[in-house]
Every structure is written in C-alpha cells, then in structure tokens.
Amino acid sequence: MSHPVALDRPGERVVLMGNEAIARGAIEGGITLAASYPGTPSSEIGNTLARVAKKLGFHFEWSANEKVALEVAYGASMVNQRVICPMKHVGVNVALDILNPITLRGVKGGLVVVSTDDPSQHSSRTEQDNRWMGKLNDVPIIEPSSPQEAKDLTKYALGLSEHVKLPVLIRTVTRLSHMRSDVELGEIEDLGRKPEFDWEGFSYRVAGFEKLFRRHKERHEKIDAVEAEFEKVPFNLVKNNGEKKGIIGVGFSFTYVKDALEALDVEDKVAWMKLLTPHPLPQKKVGEFIKGLDTLLVAEEVDPYVELHIKALAKDINPDLKILGRLDGTLPREGELSHELIDEKISDILGLPKKPQERAEIEAEKDELLFDRMLTMCAGCPHRSSLYALKQAVKAVKGDLMNVVVNGDIGCYGLAHAPPMAFEDTYFAMGASIGVSQGMQQMGVDTIAWIGDGTFLHAGIPALQNAVHNGANIKIVVADNAAVAMTGFQTNPQMGVTATGDKVDPIMIEDIAKASGVKHVEVVDPYDLDAAEAAFKRMLEAEGVAMVISRRECAMVAVRKMRPERPPVYAVDPEKCIGCKQCLNNYGCPALMWNEDERKASIDTTLCMGCDSCAQVCPVGAIGRRD
C-alpha cells in the first residue's frame, strides 16, 4: 500500500497522524528537499518523507545532526527550492547556531523548520518551549491545533517564508504530533523551479559585520510585515458577542477549551479566540478581543508565552483586565493541560459547581495494587549483554563497580540505569558522555563513557578528538546495535544505506576512532559474554583513550528479519534449575519468568529471541536451545 501522503487525489479524506500531516503539507507546498534528524516526537515526519521521497522526486535525508540538517536545507533554499527541516524541540538547540544567521541573511525558497515540543516530557529530558527560540531570532511561529491545520499551515508557512524571506517555525506538541484524524487532502504543487543561486540578491553573500548589523533592522521590518499578515489570516478565529469572560486557546491547547465549552454547555457565556500565531502576536486582533473583557483565561503549553505578551498589551488597552493562566497560578507552571484542568478553570470563572471526584477511592486502590511498569531494554537486547559483560570486567579490574563513574548518553542504551543492570550514573545530551567523562577523569575520577552508535556519529566525534588531543585517559564503550533504534530505525552513516535506500560506503566508527588517534580500539560481539568481558578488561587496562565497540544488531531488527520464521526456542530445564535467580536478578531479560510455586525460572517463548545470553549467565547450565 502506498502511503496516503503521496496520493494525488485532492478532496479525499485519509487518516493521518499530525506528523504525517506535516509531511503531506510540505509535499503539497512543493518541497524539493527535506533534511531531518530523528527524535521523538518528531520522527514520523521524516519517516514519512523518506518513504515517499523517491516516488515523488524530492531529496530526503537523515542528516548527521540537526545543525547539519538545517544547513543542508538552507543551502537548497538559497538556490530557490522549497524545503522543510523537522526536528524535536531539543534538536533546535543543536541547530540554533545556523538558525540565527539564516534569520539575518534571509531565505530564498520557502524554508520551514518544524519543532515538535514535548510538554510533560513524555520522551525528552526537558519540556522546553521553543516559542522562545522563535522570539529570540525573529522567526514567525505557527502552532496548528489539528492534523488538518498541521497540513494546511505547513503548506501556508512555505509560502509565507518565501514571501517575507524569513524561515518559519511550525511548532507542535506531542499530543498533536502523535494524534491521528481524518484529513482532507489538497493539491500537490509542482513548482518545477530551476535551482540557481541568487547572485543579485546578495543577502546571503559574504559581508562585513557592519553590513550584517543593518540586517538586524531589516529583520525587524520583516517580522513587522508578518505581524500585519497575522492580523488578517483566516485561521485565527474569534467568537465574541460582548461576553465579559474570555478565553484564548493557543494552538493545540484550543482543543481543550473548545471541548470544555461544549461539555459544560456554556458556549454562549464565554468569548473565545483560537490563536495559531503566537509570534509575532497579532496585537490589534488580540487587543480588540480583550478590550471589553473583565476576565481572560489564557490556555497554552507550556510556558506563559502568549500570556506574558498579553499582559504587556493589556497595560494600555484594558489595564483592569484580570488575566488568568500560568503566571498567576490559575494553571500549573509546568506540564500539559488536560480536560480536567480546563473544565475546572472554566467552571470556576463562570461560578459553576465543582465536579465531584468520582473514582478517587478506586484509583487509590489501583495505585496500591499496580506496578509502574518501569522501562527496560527489549528481550534479547544486545545492550543488556554488553552491560552484563562490562560489569564483570569492571569488578575484575577496578575491584568494585563504584570505582568508576559511567556517563551514559541518549538512546535505548540510556536505560542502563534501570534495574537490574543499574550501571549508568549520568546522562545529559547527545554526545555529552565523552566530554563529561574527560572532565571528571582529568580531575582524577575514573570514568567510562557509554554511548550508542547513532549518538556517537551525531555529536560524539568532536568530543572524542578533544579527549585524545588533551591527553585524557577515558574509556569509551560504543553500544553499537547498528540501528537508530529508540526513534524507530532510521539510518546513520555507519549503515551503508541512505534514508531512501541507496547503498553507500559505510563510515565505520572504528575507522573514525583510529583516525582520531585512539590507540586501543576493539570490536566485539556482546552475545559472546566471555569475549566481551575480556575485551572490556583490555580496554580498562589500556593507557590513554581506549574504545570497545560492542556490536550486535538490535534484537527487534533481528526478529523482524527472521519473520515469518520464529527465533530458536530456548528453555529452562527444570531438572537442572536450582532456583538461584541469577538469570532474573543479574541479567533480567523480560523474556525470563519466575514460577513462585515451583521455585524455578522459565522462558516466555513469545518474547525470547534466542540470543543465548541467559544460557551463558546460568551457573548450572540449565538454560539451552530446546531442539
């Protein structure tokens, strides 16, 4: 089945995820290039574009990191091509260094950056609100409230970007990126533009700082022009019949507001505004809306960005206006909104009775009864085997696990902190494991950097070279599962295949390490626990920067490749099992089970993928292949 985003059937309704809708919007807007780096909750935008790029004839790539992705996108924009560059919110931190000059120099072909923010941190280290990033750089921001708008406004943003010569930021939140709904498809534009550098435009050509300083004024004029446009756009909706209470719902937050008004049956008692353009704020339109109100609730995720700007605006227009939101504590300062929260606040404003909490007791009973279901690595995950072998090696060489700090990094293997492995002490940002390990080690604390293949290639290389150049004595384990697994199996430069399936020469991490001056580099298969342990011991005993690449394909990929065949069947021989629980307590693969009555371990064959590691862990040889 071809993907619905590739359908040339305007008017047809299809089910699209918010992220797929953004991809479709870019396709309808006539992009000829898209560059991205995966990261939840943005990854499906790139996944979708990758799938249809060849068929539709545009270039898609998973770039080395977000900064490179935006540079590639900008290069194409400069030669008059429409482009999109999606990334997760913290990816924008990485890309910021190039985003900033782009806004000063201007764009040629429409350039849309997508930031998928993650309020409540479903899958991120921070719930950073990237509307500040737009504000910081005078980038217009559009926040859709539905998949339909995500599609329509991505297309619109490409045109706007081109028109005002600024990049435009489409900002989503996880709930929108990951929701699905029926979306009506539009026309796909085929612009057929010849790529050519604008020799006359000069705006991006080399210039002295003085000339660039003038561009700052130009940038302000551009953002003013966008504000004038945002006053008129049809998608900032207002319903105001002279009510005294008003609500502004920004982007996706509007959906909680609209549904609450209906559920509480108070549509006629409240004025509302659906605001999809937080920056620049259409001050006239918003001013007009708040002029006659006595109370205003601002619903937005996650910082009080619009609320703060409305406070400034109200000072002149309606100084007595009572503004409720995240600043005054009406809404919490952190986290997503919810039906319960918005229902309650609207009820409060209108003086409606509080809805009783009906199931508080059963919920409390449930919390008592249920586990949290902590995250863990998959059954047969090679990272678990690597960690098991690494722990044995550290105990042997360092005497105690606590004699070395393990600095982890971003990826599935970051779950090394979870029990029963519990062998990871820190993790921060892409590639940071190597730099922080160096700083600790050079102050005299032994360290191991624990980093994945994808993350190493994203941001680990400069830190590696820095460590070698500065004479550090750090140990690096690359947990190499030949997959960008956590975000859904995108490609990276080591895989020898591009995002759209072209075979290319792989760029191997061991070659990079050797070329960077690492003297001790070994590659080992973690499913051979003894061999891996021996390699880790040699690494720990080596002088200077030393690296072991613990390489074995991601278990999920391996099982997929086996299909329709099932993995080899492993079982515990109950005659031999002594019930010592070492496999469960020290290895802890989710395919292992414990029978309390018989005091024996067993294996869940629906989960087991036949890696053989637990068979090597068992002290009495009770685990083995059944056939």
Place this chain on the structure above:
Amino acid sequence: MDTFKIVVAGVGGQGTLLASRLLAEAAIKAGLHVKIGETYGMAQRGGPVMGHIQIGGETNNPQIRKGEADVLIGFEPAEAVRRGVTYLKKDGLALINTRKTAPVEVVSGMMPYPDMNKLFALLGKVTKNIHTFDATGIAEEAGDPITTNIVMLGSITESGLLPYSEETVVNTMKEGLKPQFIEMNMKAFELGKKAYHSL
C-alpha cells in the same frame, strides 16, 4: 451521532497502534470522522501504551475524558485495569487478554505480579461487563503471537458495538495489511470473533 469512544491499553510492542489504526480507517470507510490519541513513552518495547479512539461526533481533542469510554480493549491484564479504572464508563464493555507481560519490577524480583482476581475485582467496581480470554494463546494458534492485536479486533467487532459493519473492518484489514500476512490475520480475526462468545 454521539461519539463512540474506545480505550486501548497494552505494552509497547504488542501491536496496539495497528489495531487502533485499523479501527480508525474502518471508520473513515464508513464515512465517519475519527480521532486517535496515542500515549507512549520513549522505549520501543516494555513501557505502558494507551490509545484513545473517538469515532463520529465533532470533538477536537484526541483524549477521552475520564469515565467516558464505551469500550476498553486490554492487551494485557494489568494495563487493562490501569486504564479501565480511569477511563471506562460505568458498565462499559471490557475485552481483556489474560496473557501477562511481566514488567522489569516483576522479572527482577522487586515485586510480584498483582493477583489476577484482585485486578479484575477492582475493575469490577467500574463494570460488570468484563470478557477475558487468552488472546496471545489464540494468536499463537493462528500462527504468530504478533496477531494478538487482530484477535482483539475480531472480538470487538463481534461485540456488535462498533458503529460500522464487520465487512468494513475486514475490507480495511485486507487493504491495510501486507498480502503475505492476510491469511494468518484472517484466521486470527475469526478466532477472535469466537473468543468473544467463549467467555
């Protein structure tokens, strides 16, 4: 029409998302609006996963209000109870796979898996309409435990509560699944339908 609301509860890797998508695509075929909200953590597998499906109606937000779901499709008993207690309406239908997926807390001996009778007794305070069966066992019978989601789909279809016909569901499956897996999935679907009655 009133919005028909389904909550799907399971564990990452169980194929809950595909089940939600098939239900949504069938709705579109039947000319109905549809919304799905997905909640999942960062891991590919092992973490709790929840899907909210709203069919028909004109709501804007993909999340179902607490206590308003018409049906709970539980792919795993503990997860079914976790979500059912919160989201299922009074006496709504609960379809639950009894096959446990033990979390790391249980595997590594930090705590036991909760007693099944206690779990279902708790959900019983919300609804008496609970149907339980070993959907994973049935899926293995169909050829691969991966088809557990299709067993569940067959079961909800057979309940007759969906606002569209079985034929619509089957056609959606045939279009949405890889051809080489259709036969196995159709078997899983039929066994799932039977499972609804074997309660």
